[in-house]
Amino acid sequence: MYLTAISNEENESVCQSLRKRALQESAIMCSRFYANIIFSLIIFTLIYEDVLANHQHKTIRLKDGEIRGRQRTTIDKGKLYYSFQGIPYAKPPVGDLRFAHPRPPTKWNHVLDATKPGKTCIEMYYESRGSEDCLYLNVFTPNLDKSLPVIVWIHGGSFAVIYTNNTLSGVDFFIDEELVFVTVHYRLGPFGFLSTEDDVIPGNFGLKDQVMAVQWVHQNIEKFGGDPKKIVLMGESSGAVATAFLGMIPQLKGKIAGVIQQSGTAISEFSLGRYHRLGAYILSTKLGLQTQNTTAMLEYLRKANVEDIRKNAVTTHIDVSYGVGVFHGAVFIPCLEAKTNKDPLLTEMPYEQLKHGYFNKVPRLIGINSLEGMFLINEFQTNTKYYENYDQMVKRFIPASMNTRNEEVGHFIKKHYTNGTLFTSNVTNMVHYGTDEHFVRPIIKDASLVSEYATTYLYEFSYQGKLGYSGDRPLDGVDHGEDLRYFFYDKNEGVVSEKDKLMRRKLVRLWSNFAKYGNPTHKKEDLLDNQIWSSINPQKDDIDYMNIGSKLTPSVNPHRVNVEFWDNLFAKYGNPPYDVY
Numbered sequence: 001m002y003l004t005a006i007s008n009e010e011n012e013s014v015c016q017s018l019r020k021r022a023l024q025e026s027a028i029m030c031s032r033f034y035a036n037i038i039f040s041l042i043i044f045t046l047i048y049e050d051v052l053a054n055h056q057h058k059t060i061r062l063k064d065g066e067i068r069g070r071q072r073t074t075i076d077k078g079k080l081y082y083s084f085q086g087i088p089y090a091k092p093p094v095g096d097l098r099f100a101h102p103r104p105p106t107k108w109n110h111v112l113d114a115t116k117p118g119k120t121c122i123e124m125y126y127e128s129r130g131s132e133d134c135l136y137l138n139v140f141t142p143n144l145d146k147s148l149p150v151i152v153w154i155h156g157g158s159f160a161v162i163y164t165n166n167t168l169s170g171v172d173f174f175i176d177e178e179l180v181f182v183t184v185h186y187r188l189g190p191f192g193f194l195s196t197e198d199d200v201i202p203g204n205f206g207l208k209d210q211v212m213a214v215q216w217v218h219q220n221i222e223k224f225g226g227d228p229k230k231i232v233l234m235g236e237s238s239g240a241v242a243t244a245f246l247g248m249i250p251q252l253k254g255k256i257a258g259v260i261q262q263s264g265t266a267i268s269e270f271s272l273g274r275y276h277r278l279g280a281y282i283l284s285t286k287l288g289l290q291t292q293n294t295t296a297m298l299e300y301l302r303k304a305n306v307e308d309i310r311k312n313a314v315t316t317h318i319d320v321s322y323g324v325g326v327f328h329g330a331v332f333i334p335c336l337e338a339k340t341n342k343d344p345l346l347t348e349m350p351y352e353q354l355k356h357g358y359f360n361k362v363p364r365l366i367g368i369n370s371l372e373g374m375f376l377i378n379e380f381q382t383n384t385k386y387y388e389n390y391d392q393m394v395k396r397f398i399p400a401s402m403n404t405r406n407e408e409v410g411h412f413i414k415k416h417y418t419n420g421t422l423f424t425s426n427v428t429n430m431v432h433y434g435t436d437e438h439f440v441r442p443i444i445k446d447a448s449l450v451s452e453y454a455t456t457y458l459y460e461f462s463y464q465g466k467l468g469y470s471g472d473r474p475l476d477g478v479d480h481g482e483d484l485r486y487f488f489y490d491k492n493e494g495v496v497s498e499k500d501k502l503m504r505r506k507l508v509r510l511w512s513n514f515a516k517y518g519n520p521t522h523k524k525e526d527l528l529d530n531q532i533w534s535s536i537n538p539q540k541d542d543i544d545y546m547n548i549g550s551k552l553t554p555s556v557n558p559h560r561v562n563v564e565f566w567d568n569l570f571a572k573y574g575n576p577p578y579d580v581y
Contacts, residue, residue, distance in 0.1 A: 086118020092133035124189030156237030170489035195276035240264025279331035367459030371477020373434035451536035
């Protein structure tokens with residue numbers, strides 16, 4: 001019994017030991033098992049994230065280096081596309097490159113992160129907004145493996161600011177139309193357009209940036225699924241002025257297939273400055289240097305503080321513009337350069353170039369909104385005193401381009417727009433004068449001149465939607481810039497009515513058709529009211545155009561009475577050659 005008992009006790013001890021060991025081993029095995037599971041999950045997650053990242057991102061090798069973009073989806077149709085933002089097309093224009101021609105970018109040996117917006121350029125009217133290092137562009141493409149038509153967008157903003165930032169990235173509706181879309185940053189205000197009217201600070205740097213950007217697009221766009229033979233330039237307001245200039249210069253011959261000009265032309269009074277040297281002198285004086293030596297001026301300004309240049313440029317513009325006349329006195333805008341300058345960009349009068357066919361003869365789509373000058377109401381009410389002298393000095397009504405100071409001409413113009421009353425007595429006087437002065441007169445003349453040499457489609461946008469103007473309209477008509485809200489998506493636009501959505505689809509389809517086929521209505525479509533848009537026939541007395549209202553309506557002779565008034569005035573009192581019109 002004793003031996004048996006001992007044996008049983010020993011057996012129990014051994015059993016306990018074995019159970020303990022088994023539990024320990026089981027625990028170890030469980031730990032290892034779960035560790036393996038966790039490890040496997042981690043590996044799987046990393047692999048999945050890597051696969052997902054590779055799916056959501058795309059790396060492209062360009063001649064200057066590799067860039068990495070990201071996948072996105074369009075807001076309307078949920079279409080997948082790739083976004084590449086902040087791609088350098090030129091060296092940063094800083095230090096000795098301030099107030100200098102743009103230079104090709106420096107190559108890079110790393111993968112450039114192009115998944116988020118790049119730097120924007122300094123905006124003249126906004127404190128501490130933007131950077132001098134800003135020569136970047138953005139490419140948005142629905143397919144990297146095709147050869148799609150390309151639109152290059154040049155933003156507006158009086159050559160001084162970016163008019164609505166959403167136009168630089170809200171390109172969803174064009175992506176839905178199977179287009180590659182490029183948006184460009186270029187130097188603004190004094191950094192882009194200061195000039196001493198000689199070869200020291202020749203000016204037009206912002207335009208020269210754009211030229212380099214278009215050349216970059218032509219060289220690289222195949223990598224993004226774009227067709228270098230189908231590059232169409234598109235711009236609004238000063239952006240349209242820029243596209244018009246770009247359509248003239250020989251450096252881009254063969255590199256562009258079409259030009260879209262929305263509310264802007266190279267022959268508008270606000271497209272070409274006349275007081276650049278005066279502006280440069282006033283600016284440098286405000287910054288502490290009083291000299292007529294332009295070389296000393298350049299050296300001084302290159303060392304000046306960025307913010308000091310910006311804020312003093314604003315007051316310089318006010319001094320010059322309001323001093324010579326608010327409709328004709330812009331300072332930091334394009335200028336004519338001497339042919340003796342090194343690599344000049346603009347050397348000929350734009351009007352004479354269009355008149356004689358000295359431009360790239362590609363299809364044009366050009367037009368106006370029905371009441372472009374409505375935006376001037378706030379300006380007029382805020383700065384009435386600057387407009388009062390138009391009543392005392394009627395010569396201020398006379399376009400500088402007419403090359404006459406005959407006071408009789410000023411009286412004719414004032415009577416036409418005020419019926420003999422004070423210019424400041426009724427806000428509509430100034431709105432209609434400003435509409436015709438800046439937009440109607442020169443844009444319709446542009447279309448008429450160009451149509452002699454190239455296929456030209458003229459339009460008037462007259463649709464008065466809430467998307468364009470959300471408040472109560474002070475006057476009947478479509479304001480300057482309203483059309484942009486139909487082309488570009490804005491995350492803050494709120495609820496859009498079905499009528500406005502339909503107009504958006506119409507406009508984007510018309511512009512996309514032009515980019516694809518050189519014709520906004522290459523065939524009849526239900527969306528486009530089954531209309532065919534006739535180009536201008538220079539052999540006809542009537543000027544064909546498309547009235548884009550709730551329905552597309554083929555029409556003739558937009559703003560006929562006012563256009564004939566100005567044509568007769570130029571014919572009788574003008575002294576050619578004209579630089580603008």
